[in-house]
Amino acid sequence: xxxxxxxxxxxxxxxxxxxxxxxxxxxxxxxxxxNQNETREHDPVLNILHLSDMHLxxxxxxxxxxxxxxxxxxxxxxxxxxxxxxxxxxxxKLIPYLEVLTELNAQHGVYAxxxxxxxxxxxxxxxxxxxxxEAYGCKVMxxxxxxxxxQDRLVNIIGIDDFSTEHSNLKASYxxxxxxxxxxxxxxxxxxxxxxxxxxxxxxxxxxxxxxICYPKAxxxxxxxxxxxxxxxxGLHMQDGKPFYISEGLGQTGVNIRIGSRPEITLHQLSISxxxxxxxxxx
Numbered sequence: 001x002x003x004x005x006x007x008x009x010x011x012x013x014x015x016x017x018x019x020x021x022x023x024x025x026x027x028x029x030x031x032x033x034x035n036q037n038e039t040r041e042h043d044p045v046l047n048i049l050h051l052s053d054m055h056l057x058x059x060x061x062x063x064x065x066x067x068x069x070x071x072x073x074x075x076x077x078x079x080x081x082x083x084x085x086x087x088x089x090x091x092x093k094l095i096p097y098l099e100v101l102t103e104l105n106a107q108h109g110v111y112a113x114x115x116x117x118x119x120x121x122x123x124x125x126x127x128x129x130x131x132x133x134e135a136y137g138c139k140v141m142x143x144x145x146x147x148x149x150x151q152d153r154l155v156n157i158i159g160i161d162d163f164s165t166e167h168s169n170l171k172a173s174y175x176x177x178x179x180x181x182x183x184x185x186x187x188x189x190x191x192x193x194x195x196x197x198x199x200x201x202x203x204x205x206x207x208x209x210x211x212x213i214c215y216p217k218a219x220x221x222x223x224x225x226x227x228x229x230x231x232x233x234x235g236l237h238m239q240d241g242k243p244f245y246i247s248e249g250l251g252q253t254g255v256n257i258r259i260g261s262r263p264e265i266t267l268h269q270l271s272i273s274x275x276x277x278x279x280x281x282x283x
Contacts, residue, residue, distance in 0.1 A: 020213075020257035024060040027250070027263045029069065032236060034202050034243055035271040044151040047074050048268040049106065052081040052187075052206025053249025055117065056093045058256040060263065063096040070104060073267060076150070077108040080138065081206045081247065082115025082162060082187035088125040091132055098136035108148045112138045113159045115187035115207065117253070119167065141185065143172040153272045154180030158200070163188040164207070164225070170198050181272050189232075189246050190225035192239040202270055203244035210234035210248030214260030234261070 049070065061069075078101055084094055101110055112133050121129055133140050141159020148155050156177045161167035168191055173184075182200045189205035211218025211233050221228035227246075234248050248264035 020259050023258040023261075024058075024252055024256055024263060027061055027069070027265060028248075029265045029267065031267050031269070032245060033269045033271075035273060036269075044153060044272045046108075046150050046155060046183075046270045046272060047076045048183075048204070048270060049073070049075045049078045049104070050081065050204050050245070050247055050266040050268060051078070051250060052204075052247035052264075053083040053115070053209055053251055054080075054085070054094075054097065055083055055249070055251025055253055056085040056090045056097075057087060057251070058253065059251040060256075061250060063100045066097065066265075067100045067103060069265065073104075075104050075106045075267075077148075077157075078104065078106045078110040079185050079204050080110065080112040081185055081204055082113050083117040083206065083249070083251075084115075084129065084133075086117040086120040088121060088128070091125075091129055094129075094132055095136065098133065098138065102137055108150075110138045111146070111157055111159060111185055112140050113185050113187055114140075114142065114162055114167070116162050116164045119162060119165045142167070143169040145173060145175070145177050147178065147180070150272050154178060155272060156180050156182045158182055158184045160184060160186040160191055162186070163191040163194075170195065174198055181270075183270065184244075188225070189244060190227050192242075192244050193226055196240070200242055200244075201273075202268070203242070204247070204268070205244065206247040206249050208233040208246060208248075209252065209258075210246075210261035210264070212252055212254075212258055212261055216260065218260075234264075 130140055142161045145156050145158045158173050160173045184200040184203040186205050188207045218233055234246050236245050248261050250263045
């Protein structure tokens with residue numbers, strides 16, 4: 001009787017684990033439209049590809065598969081919001097993914113910020129990660145900003161370094177920006193709770209993997225900040241009337257499984273308003 005019972009439990013656990021592993025290959029493409037109700041018919045749109053939390057030690061999509069999913073999409077800008085890897089030996093694995101992003105020919109280029117796992121690397125290994133990103137055309141942003149123009153409308157790309165590892169500096173990130181649409185790229189979305197006085201029109205982040213393992217909530221994330229304790233771990237949300245999006249990420253950490261979440265590629269259409277905006281200065 002005991003043998004039968006434990007055999008049944010083993011079989012159930014085996015199939016649950018197999019399903020959880022299969023979920024890591026079930027990559028979802030989500031499409032998000034922002035500010036369309038606040039803009040006029042002929043206002044320009046910025047098409048953004050957002051990839052986060054690739055965790056190349058545990059990623060279930062190959063570079064070529066990624067390209068096949070995206071080759072027919074209209075992409076103006078690519079945003080990479082951190083946690084590429086956390087082992088120096090994985091850095092070469094990043095290169096074919098960066099080559100694929102180059103093939104997508106985003107008009108305004110590729111922008112990258114670092115996450116907490118990237119900062120596991122130290123010294124020359126971290127520098128090698130940064131150099132690799134830059135060698136393949138990524139503009140790496142560590143508390144800085146860069147201006148682009150979308151049909152003569154100014155868009156500030158603001159890259160805020162990782163909040164969870166205390167690398168973020170809001171004042172430096174906003175230094176010198178001019179009035180326009182503010183698109184913020186960062187890894188840990190908890191930063192939105194500390195941005196009073198720092199205007200953004202849209203913010204992209206990752207960090208939580210959508211819980212990765214949810215049963216039914218991601219209780220294991222409670223130590224990862226106030227947003228996680230509020231069960232705000234994925235998707236589109238608002239903070240003080242301003243939209244921000246948390247990606248579920250492409251890769252996994254720890255055990256390479258997902259329960260109640262899926263790897264995510266996100267395509268955002270950000271409408272660029274022609275209306276004058278009040279941009280609060282950095283404090």
